[in-house]
Amino acid sequence: MAVRATVSRFPAVPDDLEACALQWGVFVTPFAATDERGQPPATGAFGDLVPRCESCWAYFNSYCDLERWGWTCCLCGALNGFDDDTARRFQRPDACPELNFSFVDLEIPVDDAGDGVQARPVYVAAVDLACSEEFLELIKSALLAALEALIPGSLFGLMTFSHKIGLYDLQGPIPVVKNVFVPPDLEEDGLPVPLEDAMPLLSFLAPVDTCKDRIAAALETLRPTSSWERGAASGQEEDTVLLGGRGFGTAMTALIDYLSSEYGSTFALARVFAFLSGAPDYGVGQLDTRRYGEQYASKGVDADLALLPEQIPFYRDLAAVAVQGGVCIGLFAVTDEYTDLASLKFLCIESGGSLFLYANTDDSTLPQDIYRLLSRPYAFGCVLRLRTSSDFEPGNSYGHFFPDPQYENVQHIICCDSFATYAYDFDFAHNDGFSRHTDPAVIQIAFQYSVVEPVEETSGNEKQSSASSLDPSSLAKAIYPLLISFSSPDKQAFPRHTLSHAALIMSESPIFLLDAFTNLVVYYSSTADPSIPFPPPHDCLLRTTVNRLKQDRCITPKLTFIHGGKDDSTLFESYLIEEQDVDGSGFTTGSGFVAFRETVRNVAVEIIHEESGS
Template sequence: MAVAFSTTVMAFNSRLKDESGVPFGVAVAPFAAIASSGDASSSSSGGASSSGGASNGGGGSGGLAGENGDTVEERLAGSSSSSLRVHSAHLARCAECLAYINGYCAFERSGWICALCGAMTGYQDSRYTRAATRANLNELQFEVYEADVDLEPGEDDDYDDNNIRTRSPANVASTSIAEGHPAYIALVDVSSTPEFLEVVKSALLAALEALDESAAFGLITFDRACVGIHDLGGEEMMASRDHDASQFTPSVRVVPLSTEPADTISAVGMSMSVPPSSVPLADVVPLESMLASVGMHKERIIGAVEALSPSKSHQPGARRAFGAAMEATCDLWACTPPCPKTAFGCRVSAFLSGAPDSGRGALVTDAGEKHNGGASNGTVRERSANAAHWLTAPPDGFYARIGAACTRVGLAVDVHCIVPASRLPVGIAELDIMSRATGGHVRLYTPDGDDDTSNVALPRDLYRHLAAPVAFDGTLRVRTSPEFRVSRGYGASLAEDAAYEGVYHMPRCAVSDTVCFDFEYADRLGFARDAGCPPMVQVAFQYSIAVPLRALSSSGLKVARLERRLRVRTVQASSSPNVDEVFDSVNAPVVASLLHHKICRAVADEGIEEGRALLKDWLVILTANYHGTRTLKQDAPLDVSMASCEALSPLPRLAYAMLWGALLRRPDDDTVHPDSRAAELALLNRLPPALVSRLIYPVLSSYTAQGDLAFPRHSLSESALSAAYEGDGGDDSPAIFVLDAVLEVVVAYTPAAASYPCPPPAGSAIRKILDRWRMERPVAPRVVYASANDEAGWQRFRSYLVEERGEGGFVGFLDGLAGDVKTFLETS
């Protein structure tokens, strides 16, 4: 679990917070792995943490500030070892605020004092009464720890002010089934080209390698009129391990899909006017027969995957009934009684070659529409409002309702779109609202040409996604000191509980998934109420996980065990009445993440122009407040670049880049389809702060002609590039530029690097960092190599030099900011 504050030092009260202008919040990666008990980096030592507490934990890195998420380890997140975990029933909790005991608490003869609220709680047993015993307890010696939780609600469960789940999807952790088979279903669009299906086949074969042998795999195909459910003979394997599987021949049962619209979604017993298919899929092929064991019938599954081919109705401009196919799949799962194959819910990976433009859920798209998302008539505000519709989706649309139905029955839906830019739009925003409701994601892969899929990294991404551990049925609770509280939560799959304040749900959570929370002060006094008590935050995340077992079940199959766990992290910060100390403690990536989430809501509610105005107003106020506390004392001119404060100095560039980014770029300035922007936003909403800031403002570094690092960072401007390019020509001069934009990396060679191999050789510094980025990130970046004579490659490289955009570029932006700040100071 990783926790990062927007400022290491919190403003003493709300007045000082307003004077600073810095967002007051935190970024949390609930499933980022914790270190082992032998790792001192996570030790709290009774409140004096070597990397936590007021040093690191309060500073807010906590695993989120690493450049590429490299502090996020996946090792323990999926570990089946219980040697590091205590049972949650043994954890003491504060009688006043219900916080869990931690190493920052004080211990007296008759009880312990809560580090969050200061209340005294009496000892319930002898676990915490002796100092010698406390020295060996993980919950007191480590800032973050895990505990086991009973699958069924127990006496330690609290449903009114606790992190314990207040709901659970049907057929998931609400059943008494403790062992079973994690299910995976591939939903493949076959109204597509052979090139598309080759990529999907490679991805599914990679997925089979990533899935554990205890998993069960199912395959469903669809086109504009029908859905094909593959009978892989999964039911027979439950009878006996000695059954001769070679006698079974997989088959495909084709079922016509309804083309009529539905007023309601039919899953889990809701009323419906028209079913999604002519016959319920469960009546054609039972779920247990469709899902085959990866460990026992892997060759059979591979054969079915390799046999995939375009439907007979495929032709240029073919349409696809994805909405009806997705609804029929949801109904199939909902109609299946609880069994070992439904114990963990199901991960559905849908593969689309174009927009879902047929039948129910068809999206009205116009592939010939201008990139600005609408006609060029009307005011800038009107065009921006129209373009915003491409970036957001209505919360009550067809796919939003499908997402809610899937969440109720325990389906997590990932959508992978492989669509050339010339065939956009797909309707990414609509698909994303479905996926994020279930804890899934949407990815858009745009091949270089209509039939060239060589640069599509889907197989690598899907392998890493399925091989990594994942938490499901998660419930998150953030507790704070009484001086402040959570006011709002943000995140791709974060849903606030409708009945219990401060409780949030996450249907699925990957290792890198990050959510943000805004804080507000409880009253005007803030931390002045008790200056001796530092600010405290405790994050509790309860989740379920499938842990593969080595032993075979009674049916001769490998199975996984369903475990419920509780992860708790308590972090201590500091506060100050000095606004300079607040400025010096700013964590710019976390501030950028909070700003992104807030502006996303503004764009969804009021359009792009309102979002741009909100960002500009914030930067003007921040700069004016900074000037009032720093430069005015020295009677100096406005320092709009904030160069004298290292912590704040990245913010003007980040704000400027956001104005030209996926969320706020005006439609008249756009060069890509809004669907591509929507796909980038879908990724931004779940990335850790370090990658959010890098996606907003890419990092440009340079290497010598020998392949050694020359400069770790350049500004994204032609002038900075020219200064480096026209250096003294020595051995240490930049000759190769590496521009990391998260989704794409451009390696550009200057003439000085003509003798250096292109691409860089294995083992070189450049190749190592590229391989590292590919392995660590949730989406493998596309790598583009541009030789000295490659004009197209260099043009792509220069397209990321964001400081050259707009009238006057970044320098002109700062001049305009200076004028706005002067006007603000004169009128305030």
Template sequence: MPHGTHRKLLLHAALHGFLFLPPLLLLRSLSRSRPTTTDPHPKAAARGAAAAAAAAMAVRASLACFPSDAALQESSGIPWGVAVTPFSAADERGAAPATGAEGHLLPRCDSCYAYFSTLCPLHRWSWSCAICSADNDLTPDASARYARDGGQDPPEMRSAFVDLLLPASEEFLELVKSALLAALEAIPPGSLFGLLTFSSKIGLYDVQGPIPIVKNAFIPPDSDGTLLVDLEDVMPLRSFLAPVDGCKDRIAEALETIKPTSSWEITATASEVQDHALHHARGFGLAMDAVVNYLCTEYGSLFELARIFTFLSGPPNYGPGQIETRSDVDHNAAKMLGSDHTFISEQTNFYTNLAASAVQAGVCVDLFAITNEYTDLSSLKVLSVESGGSLYMYSSTDESTLPQDIYKMLSRPYAFGCVLRLRTSSEFKIADSYGHFFPDPQYMHVQHINCCDSFATYVYDFEFQKDSQFSRKSSPPILQIAFKYTTIVQQGDTSDDVSNSVSRSKFTLQRRLRVRTIQYNITANIWDLYDFVDPDVVLTILVHQSVAWHMADALAVWYFLFWRSFIQSHDVLEARIWFRDWLVNFIAQYNKAYKVVRSGGTGMSDIDVDFIHCSQLQPLSRLVFAFLLSPLLQLHGQGIHPDYRTYLQCLFSALEASSLRQAICPTLISYSSPDVEAEVHQSLSRSVFNSESPIFLLDAYTDLLVYYSPTVSSTIPFPPPRDCLLRSKIDRLKQERNITPKIVFIHGAHDDTTAFERYLIEDQSVDGSLVASATGFRSFLEGIRSRIAEYSR
């Protein structure tokens, strides 16, 4: 497993890396000083554990009313699927699951292995599967269990959404008394801590003795992928992993001893010194591989989940897994390697293989890149994506929200050792699935997720089975989502006297099974389909299709020929063309459906590109237009850093539907004063400046911009005061996000307004350039209208 590197960060900060195990292991790399802390609360982890018990499962369908047959679905032009957030704080209706014990007693179908639910017909000695209709016998105990009166019914008889306790496992260690830094204060109780540094050598810290000591394993310059000595021989893992609550003082002492590595420490011949003089060694690849092997020896014994936070200030440049960068090329977006027409492809499959090993070892990897130097995140991202982790990118230490993001990540509830399976009734099936998971090598549509928090979302795309359809005589379509996971649960009362270890709460690991069974209505009317579209989920499915990690061969069928799904390409231009043509195809299908129920009108002016007859569809054109202007689909020559593009791929493919929409198409709210909200604007153009309200809050998910009009009264304070309504809104948004948005205050009378105006997407053409007047979006729709008219001839 990898680890931090010693290269000095942009402003006196060196690389850090954290490694957590449930007994969490924290691993970090070299730092010139302690990282900045937030204002954490010592009982944040306890609150997180309590919140875990109330977690639910949100399921949002792109079509809340399922199509009756493939022809209807094809003619609609709408992708058909669901977005599943298995560990969300509430379901899509705000309801909690029915909870209980004895999850291992929940009956399963002998045919398809689906779970029993309230949607399954129940008989005295048998039950029928809602998914495949197979008959299943009930054991005498199960029959007696389901024969109770209504007041004593088990959870699965009271709700189609249950969260059941599985047989208990080992106890966790005692609650961590206090944390050292912002991240440590948010670590779940019972955590173990490991400190590891890397450069041209790997340093392992023993903090369990009287004084902290470090032992090193050198990485040979010509290494074939192995160390000269195993880490277990350098330091036994049980010596390396220290309980935070018993060793916090020595951990702090160890952190103080870490210094940035000098480039002269690199093992090099005299002729190599000049080449290395300006570069710190980052033996990231071999360090990560060694740590994964290190942890394999105790997985399931000493710990249940290892979580590694790795912090990079530049690309791995030493040993196996190093990233090749050209010293004679300025690695900015305009001069990046590769064609202006393509995404940057990964240079090496080293990290793909390492990700598979990490999954098997129960390791989750979170990557934090704090640099504007080309780091090839395209190659590194697989470590986080397949292991259930996250990828964050910060362009500088000045604007980094790294401490806050780590604190948030570790203080919210999370599940680990997860297995996710979605089953469907026999008429339809899963076509594709998307998200940060590792697919089971043996069973289709079974996903392994090493770590899953309440924001993690996974997307499924459906299609009909061959020659199948839904009819009024057939059973309604059914989905069943099964989510098996481990979580941390508090036992006993929490004592305010944290110094008394005897009275401190105990925490245990619980293995749980969460099952959600949903029955959908069907329709044979295309207008019913359109009336029940969820635009956010439609956008989510389309975005996932465009940024999916693995490529496949397929034919793309454009315009009026129905396509099942776009098979991803790394070609930016192709992706942009496909998105625009999807909208052309969809609006054409919509107009075709509308003309079936009306007469007259065949000219271009009769083509409805605004969905005036279906308000539910109206956001889709603007959402597609906004995504076409996203940095993810901009060319390298337009100033987009290739690593930032990879960061957006990882971010967009993990967000739940509403958050993804916010990230792609911002919300603009005007204020009459810092304490008076005026209106939420539907338009993102300069026309909003005609508003009488002089203050604007633009929410772009990762950025919050407060803009004061040049004509704002001098009596209105700038920036807004801390105790005003506008600031309260900003604080609430910061708390709700899974990442901390950057806050920017802009006064139009004397500040550069470019950062604000770039979000006014309706004033831009699809290539990102500003237009002379606020007609960018309207010109785009007129182009769509012309394309439809052309291909309708």
């Protein structure tokens, strides 16, 4: 678990917090393998035996004052007694990591009376067939890669959707698909035939261990729906039917209901990977893509710069149903058209999944992303609880989780990987702030989870169009890319430049590496010495830096090499945002991010000096 504060020092009183105008809180990456300093946790057993405060229910930890027969809670100050078993156990400090370390990972015993079947993970691919051949070829490649990453014992299901839902029987000698037609009427609720009646769930979910070849064979049978099929379903002439008929909302509603029937019996976690080639435009949950731009044109607002609101609450409501059924949904959209992700995103956010967007099929990294996504350990059935000492308290919380309906500051997370990050902000509990005494501010975070581990853990990444689950360093690069200069492929010149042409000229370096989170751009200036090899050699420092950046994050960034004066430099120059008109005034701003950061630092120093003087 890694915990990073937004400020290096907490404000002392509410007036200081108001004056600095900075967010006060923490970012938590609960399933991280190390803490914020890179240290792994101390491990041990008997997590169920850790004492808890009788007043605030905080766990005993290394910051609590320990006495012979009891301990004082470092959060609320209450005095607690030890029972005889705990007192004897604490006489052997080496066997009690919670006595000596602030970051501990303790096992909790589970009941072995069950048959263990509920621990089998379930994966379902829901594939859009109202698409192009190129889209399907990409999806086939991605799912074949996913099959190689799934752990033994996994169950896999294949479903397609368009104007009909297709369920594949993957356990027989040849793949068989059974179809249920999607009602086109928005007022019609549900399918004419429940999916369970079309195919029992345990026939739909195939063991990957024994059916991998049959799953691969079924993938090869996927074909886009024809205009004739869509016309017949909608009652229109074939020539008048455009590419569409994407009954995504109905398909997801039926699939969640289908899987929920076995939640807690056949599986403890179901992960749905939904692949979309455009916006849902058929049946319930269809979205009006014509509104893009039209609603802003009359107001004089640039639609490309507008933050689009949620169009309908359908997918937010559906996400709540998915949560109750233990279904985590990841959405992979491969399209360059308006798809209203502002409405679709709630399926992912609420259920613990992620939203992936690829502009086209030609240079999509979807196969690599989904393989790496499934190749690393992930936690499921998680509960996250944050507690603070008495002078301050948690305020708002942010992330891909849903709050506990009964207890405050308790979040439930269906699925969580080592990159998933959540945020909390703080408020003072009273106007005195921390001025009443000198006890340190204390934060305790408890994270309970079960874990699924792949056979081989691979470092990797996933491409996320939603930034709400990124860790601070990744989010910073997505908002303000990092620009590094190199005097040669083997020698770094300067670690950070402002994003402007002026910075390029002043540095006099011939090579620049721009890290924009989803894009890595190696740029050679037009004045670079022709003797410098382009692209850089594979064994040089620059290439090593690029490879490290690709491995140490949660996406597969696209790598582009540009030689200024010879290649089109538009991509690189588009990131020089400090020389762009960002406020719509028609002029470039007078100061950029680096100048803003210096201003904040100077104001903070002034506040500190004023406090010291008073």
